[in-house]
Amino acid sequence: xxxxxxxxxxxxxxxxxxxxxxxxxxxxxxxxxxxxxxxxxxxxxxxxxxxxxxxxxxxxxxxxxxxxxxxxxxxxxxxxxxxxxxxxxxxxxxxxxxxxxxxxxxxxxxxxxxxxxxxxxxxxxxxxxxxxxxxxxxxxxxxxxxxxxxxxxxxxxxxxxxxxxxxxxxxxxxxxxxxxxxxxxxxxxxxxxxxxxxxxxxxxxxxxxxxxxxxxxxxxxxxxxxxxxxxxxxxxxxxxxxxxxxxxxxxxxxxxxxxxxxxxxxxxxxxxxxxxxxxxxxxxxxxxxxxxxxxxxxxxxxxxxxxxxxxxxxxxxxxxxxxxxxxxxxxxxxxxx
Amino acid sequence: xxxxxxxxxxxxxxxxxxxxxxxxxxxxxxxxxxxxxxxxxxxxxxxxxxxxxxxxxxxxxxxxxxxxxxxxxxxxxxxxxxxxxxxxxxxxxxxxxxxx
Amino acid sequence: xxxxxxxxxxxxxxxxxxxxxxxxxxxxxxxxxxxxxxxxxxxxxxxxxxxxxxxxxxxxxxxxxxxxxxxxxxxxxxxxxxxxxxxxxxxxxxxxxxxxxxxxxxxxxxxxxxxxxxxxxxxxxxxxxxxxxxxxxxxxxxxxxxxxxxxxxxxxxxxxxxx
Numbered sequence: 001x002x003x004x005x006x007x008x009x010x011x012x013x014x015x016x017x018x019x020x021x022x023x024x025x026x027x028x029x030x031x032x033x034x035x036x037x038x039x040x041x042x043x044x045x046x047x048x049x050x051x052x053x054x055x056x057x058x059x060x061x062x063x064x065x066x067x068x069x070x071x072x073x074x075x076x077x078x079x080x081x082x083x084x085x086x087x088x089x090x091x092x093x094x095x096x097x098x099x100x101x102x103x104x105x106x107x108x109x110x111x112x113x114x115x116x117x118x119x120x121x122x123x124x125x126x127x128x129x130x131x132x133x134x135x136x137x138x139x140x141x142x143x144x145x146x147x148x149x150x151x152x153x154x155x156x157x158x159x160x161x162x163x164x165x166x167x168x169x170x171x172x173x174x175x176x177x178x179x180x181x182x183x184x185x186x187x188x189x190x191x192x193x194x195x196x197x198x199x200x201x202x203x204x205x206x207x208x209x210x211x212x213x214x215x216x217x218x219x220x221x222x223x224x225x226x227x228x229x230x231x232x233x234x235x236x237x238x239x240x241x242x243x244x245x246x247x248x249x250x251x252x253x254x255x256x257x258x259x260x261x262x263x264x265x266x267x268x269x270x271x272x273x274x275x276x277x278x279x280x281x282x283x284x285x286x287x288x289x290x291x292x293x294x295x296x297x298x299x300x301x302x303x304x305x306x307x308x309x310x311x312x313x314x315x316x317x318x319x320x321x322x323x324x325x326x327x328x329x330x331x332x333x334x335x336x337x
Numbered sequence: 338x339x340x341x342x343x344x345x346x347x348x349x350x351x352x353x354x355x356x357x358x359x360x361x362x363x364x365x366x367x368x369x370x371x372x373x374x375x376x377x378x379x380x381x382x383x384x385x386x387x388x389x390x391x392x393x394x395x396x397x398x399x400x401x402x403x404x405x406x407x408x409x410x411x412x413x414x415x416x417x418x419x420x421x422x423x424x425x426x427x428x429x430x431x432x433x434x435x436x437x
Numbered sequence: 438x439x440x441x442x443x444x445x446x447x448x449x450x451x452x453x454x455x456x457x458x459x460x461x462x463x464x465x466x467x468x469x470x471x472x473x474x475x476x477x478x479x480x481x482x483x484x485x486x487x488x489x490x491x492x493x494x495x496x497x498x499x500x501x502x503x504x505x506x507x508x509x510x511x512x513x514x515x516x517x518x519x520x521x522x523x524x525x526x527x528x529x530x531x532x533x534x535x536x537x538x539x540x541x542x543x544x545x546x547x548x549x550x551x552x553x554x555x556x557x558x559x560x561x562x563x564x565x566x567x568x569x570x571x572x573x574x575x576x577x578x579x580x581x582x583x584x585x586x587x588x589x590x591x592x593x594x595x596x597x598x599x600x
Binding site for chain 2: 455474531561569584587
Binding site: 081111112113116117119120122123124126127130131134142146149153156173 | 464468471475487488490491492494495498499500503506507510511560562563
């Protein structure tokens with residue numbers, strides 16, 4: 001075992017893990033700035049401008065504020081569950097990035113069932129919310145947590161079923177192969193992305209992904225107007241920060257998966273010298289994820305939220321039959337061609 | 338590599354823990370959890386044998402065991418809810434109306 | 438390397454299973470069971486059954502245990518009200534008998550042909566499982582879908598307050 005631990009393979013993996021983890025942590029911070037700035041611009045106000053140029057150090061200021069806040073634990077709260085709930089939310093969110101291919105040779109682990117791994121982690125993320133809400137021993141968190149957990153497990157169904165259409169075309173569950181299968185082009189210039197082959201699945205996936213991460217318009221369980229703050233009402237300082245980081249990391253993970261499945265991952269026009277070509281795939285990947293994040297923040301700024309029963313009705317009665325019909329049609333077409 | 342008997346022994350120990358839990362515990366939900374432990378131990382044994390003989394049927398059976406466990410958990414919990422509504426208690430010893 | 442992983446996760450699985458029995462509050466038992474399921478998932482991966490490992494987490498830990506957790510949280514069960522004063526002797530007979538049972542099983546299994554694990558010509562890849570599931574085992578597969586439908590209807594009927 002010692003020769004594995006000192007081999008270059010292991011060292012390279014450790015470097016990749018450190019780089020990806022650091023990058024995701026930084027992007028999560030940057031994302032909070034992007035969200036506040038964009039929402040402010042949509043609402044015709046400047047947003048954070050004081051801390052650093054364009055308010056870019058605002059996340060840093062927020063971090064320092066959270067570090068110095070008093071850590072309150074409610075009197076009758078279940079101490080053990082109260083403390084581990086943010087961890088249970090955070091760890092699966094960050095673990096997703098272990099299988100995401102950022103570039104042709106920039107992936108920590110290429111599992112043969114990589115896509116199922118991501119869905120398994122999504123299923124485990126429900127526990128953080130359910131436990132956090134229940135352990136707080138208070139009305140609003142409990143209601144918010146139950147609603148949010150029920151919403152997440154309902155939309156998980158249409159999330160996974162909408163992806164089956166893509167799997168029927170690509171014949172593989174490994175994320176790297178899914179990206180590689182979208183490499184070529186039709187007619188020389190239209191890229192062979194799955195969004196053109198599976199538009200319905202793409203829309204169902206994006207909507208389910210938004211519902212899965214509790215973002216507007218599906219965030220009734222954590223909204224201010226209805227439920228104080230939902231399941232994280234009683235949380236303060238670092239634990240609240242961990243919940244927020246988990247939510248942003250989930251958003252990035254859903255966007256990353258959407259680009260891998262539907263927008264061709266790191267495929268993009270290649271040009272320039274060899275050194276530039278090494279970096280270019282990662283650049284295209286990050287650009288596409290940025291597009292999705294832009295879309296999510298725009299969605300948050302413009303659309304009113306769903307009522308809870310409308311939300312559940314939509315998930316079970318509209319999205320689930322739609323994704324099943326998509327599977328039916330896709331398998332029919334794949335079978336006859 | 339790891340000899341197959343080690344996996345089988347882990348499966349046996351887990352099955353035993355499930356059986357003991359089923360005998361000792363008085364809470365109905367804890368009984369259901371012990372049944373799930375037993376089913377998982379059986380899953381491990383199936384997969385270990387499937388890996389030893391090189392056939393995929395063991396893993397197919399694990400698939401079916403999983404499905405049956407899901408169905409049984411759902412109906413079992415619905416029964417637990419109905420019982421709780423009638424008796425306000427989850428102690429198995431309180432449900433002894435059919436005793437002589 | 439594989440041996441260290443095996444020992445660690447086997448110990449974790451057994452420890453979590455014992456914790457399921459040892460906890461007074463049933464919610465902690467359910468959470469220990471989730472830990473046991475993820476440890477078993479790693480053991481499945483060591484046996485080269487990747488698909489079953491992921492399905493174990495998605496279905497068992499991610500759906501069935503969520504169901505258990507919801508029921509426990511919504512029924513708001515107080516701490517374990519043991520009727521154990523009448524049956525305290527059960528622990529003292531049960532555990533020695535159980536250890537004897539374990540000794541019997543281990544003695545039987547120790548004489549199993551100690552074939553080293555088959556080298557990975559069998560990998561529990563999704564392709565292999567799909568091929569077998571849809572050709573040799575198609576009838577049980579369709580029957581389980583009927584089973585799930587019946588379980589669904591049964592659960593709804595039992596849990597309704599008024600029909």
